[in-house]
Amino acid sequence: MAPPTPTTPLQLYRMPISGHCHRVELMLSMLGLPHELLDVNLLQGEHRRAEHLALNPLGQVPVLVDGTLVLSDSNGILVYLVQRYAPGSAWMPQDPVGLAQLQRWFSLAAGLLAPGIAAPRFAALNGRPVSEAAQATGKRLLDFMEGELEGRAWLLGGAAPSLADIAMVSYTSQAHIAGLPLAAYPRIAAWVARMQALPGYVPLADQLPAVAPVAP
Numbered sequence: 242m243a244p245p246t247p248t249t250p251l252q253l254y255r256m257p258i259s260g261h262c263h264r265v266e267l268m269l270s271m272l273g274l275p276h277e278l279l280d281v282n283l284l285q286g287e288h289r290r291a292e293h294l295a296l297n298p299l300g301q302v303p304v305l306v307d308g309t310l311v312l313s314d315s316n317g318i319l320v321y322l323v324q325r326y327a328p329g330s331a332w333m334p335q336d337p338v339g340l341a342q343l344q345r346w347f348s349l350a351a352g353l354l355a356p357g358i359a360a361p362r363f364a365a366l367n368g369r370p371v372s373e374a375a376q377a378t379g380k381r382l383l384d385f386m387e388g389e390l391e392g393r394a395w396l397l398g399g400a401a402p403s404l405a406d407i408a409m410v411s412y413t414s415q416a417h418i419a420g421l422p423l424a425a426y427p428r429i430a431a432w433v434a435r436m437q438a439l440p441g442y443v444p445l446a447d448q449l450p451a452v453a454p455v456a457p
């Protein structure tokens with residue numbers, strides 16, 4: 242039986258510079274799912290407004306709305322999109338070992354990636370100094386990834402990319418902004434280029450949204 246197609250466009254509440262949001266946007270785009278992007282400006286506190294808290298009481302983006310279904314958490318949303326709209330595809334392994342390895346990358350995408358690359362990148366985008374401790378965390382992660390990519394095109398191995406690649410690529414593609422240039426990591430740089438060459442790849446923003454002037 243063919244997987245369902247959405248009857249109305251999926252809605253992604255996101256902030257364009259957020260890699261957490263970008264990984265969901267990537268999956269929507271690569272699966273060819275109709276969707277609309279709704280910007281939530283965190284710098285202006287829009288994630289703390291009642292309308293957004295009604296969608297996600299944690300006050301975070303991304304949030305995906307699919308009809309009456311409202312989902313938060315980027316990695317959870319990735320799992321939903323594949324299981325609902327591309328079940329049985331290479332995006333998500335089904336065997337016990339493959340699933341365990343995917344979960345490991347999800348944990349890294351929710352773990353070391355945030356303090357190690359996302360946080361120093363965000364500091365740099367804001368013109369703030371980048372902490373050496375954060376960079377050391379980012380370096381630990383990149384060293385690990387470089388090792389994992391030895392002899393592999395994709396993070397889980399195999400012939401096709403998976404959700405592990407989707408979860409990791411957004412922030413990693415802008416590690417240079419965090420002061421961690423990928424020139425030092427040739428396998429990661431080649432992997433990012435492979436991801437960026439996939440049909441449906443959309444770039445992650447690298448500029449903060451303009452902040453509306455505050456009334457005096």
Ligand SMILES: N[C@@H](CCC(=O)N[C@@H](CS)C(=O)NCC(=O)O)C(=O)O
Binds near residue numbers: 259260288301315351
């Ligand atoms: N575990 C969440 C984390 C999402 C997250 O940290 N979102 C940030 C933007 S990148 C956010 O909304 N921060 C606002 C806040 O926590 O107050 C996910 O993977 O979706």
